[in-house]
Every structure is written in C-alpha cells, then in structure tokens.
Amino acid sequence: MSKVSKFYVGQSAEETITVTEKLIYETADFSGDYNPIHTSKDYAEKTRFKGRIAHSLVCEALTSKLIGMKLPGAGAVFITMSFVCTKPVFIGDEITATATIKAIDEERDILDMQVQCRNQRDEVVVECETRVLYLGPEEDYIKDEEYIN
Template sequence: MVGQHPSGGYILEELSVGMSAEKPVTVTEERIQRFAEASDDFNPVHMDEAYAAKTAYRGRIAHGLLSASFGSAVVGTILPGAGAIYLSQTLAFHRPVKIGDVVVAKVTVAAVDEESARVTLSCEGYVDGQLIMDGEALVRVPRRRRLAKG
C-alpha cells in the first residue's frame, strides 16, 4: 500500500505493477444531496425514503457513480496522483450502498505501458469487506522530464 507521493503525484517511471492505494469515504446525506445537484440525478431511489422503502432495496441507496467517484479521488490524489488524466473507466456494481456506509475505494496498478505513458488500474470498492463495485481504468501519467539539448 502506498501513500501520497511527496510531490503530489507519481510519474510513470515510479509506477510498477502491484502498487496499490485506498481511501475510505463515508456516504452521508450531504454527499448524496450534493451529488444529485452536481449530476442533476434526483432519482427518488436516492432522494425519497418513502419511495425507496417500496423498492427491492427497502430504503434509499447512494448513486452508483457517487461511490465510483471515490475511486477517482484515489487516482487523482494518491495513485498515480496529481497529473494523472482519466482516459476510460469500466464499472460493474454488485451491491447497493446506503447512507452511513464507509466505502473503501482501492486502486491497484495492473499494467504500465512505457511507450504510451498509460497505466491500467484495477479499481474496487468495498463496504464492510464486501465488494460493492469493480472495474478497470486507463490513465495517462506524466513522464520524467527530459533535459533540453543545448
């Protein structure tokens, strides 16, 4: 498990397969409300307890993409960190997330492509040790700066 790089981000040459980082984030009423406002997704399964109580979930659940965004926080601030640019992301959701759950977003380096400066990341989310979502991200990572020839 790695922590945040002192510079804010790892460069391509510092990354290797198997490096991982995680971040726990609590799902709160406020986060759900702000995500609904930011995304304009006011689906009542997320916003209305009376409605959600009548669904298979028996109560409100968080937006799937809210939970997935916690993985983005790991990618953008820890591994690879500052300078990493998302190119693509796949996601599969396995379990609902409720208000009060702590989502542990985990990112692991699965492949490093030196030629293209792209890194494949395995992305997972857990609540109480149970997998709630997983997928794969492709990110572009800065390289070590080459000295200008003079």
C-alpha cells in the first residue's frame, strides 16, 4: 500500500505565526543576512517599503514547518520548491500559511502541493508550489529518543 494513500486532493492544513522584531533578529542570526532592509529602521524607512520587512526565509520556514509537521507531516522531504514573494511582510504581521494537496503520485509516494501565505489583511504575500516525497509516519521508523524527544 502506498504511503500517500491516506491523503486526498484538496486536503489542506494551516499554520500561523506573528512576525516580531525578535524573529527578525533570530532569522538574521541564523541566516547571516543582516541586510538593513530587515535590521535598520532608519534605512528601511527611506525605502519604498517605509519600514523593515521580514526575510523571505520567515515564510519559507513557516512553509517547512507546515509541511514537515502537519501535512503530510513527519516523513515529508522537499524535492522541489518554487517560492514567489508577492508582497512584503512587516513586523507585527500575522502570517497564515495554507498548504493544499494538488496531485498525488501513489506509485512514488509524492505529493504536489500549493502553499499560500496570507497576512492579517487577507493579502497573499507568498505563493509556493512544492513537490514532496512522503516517507511515511514516524511510527514506521525506530525513534531516536534524544533527537525526537
């Protein structure tokens, strides 16, 4: 039996975060990207955005969390990802990512998925198309208790 047989086209899940100043600096520390559009209020206020914007990595990480932890969940591995930023994300924005299964390849255990990230004004800020290999749920494998907790 295919590992993806329990999923269906149109199935969806969502995850929400609030973008904070702390998150911006944690992302800068993690990525090494201290571009002043993210980190300097004085610089960013003089740009077309009129303020600091979040790294695209914030929405990419939210997408990774959604797919890796919810749909399809543990055992998901990205094969491809097309990621388009359509609007800036600002400090204070509440971003909701919604992942939807668009196609299922049961022979290869692959899901084609669409992810949209929207802000609290219901504006699309990111469009993502991704192909995901699904290895199966956690319980199919021996757990490394130190790692999984």
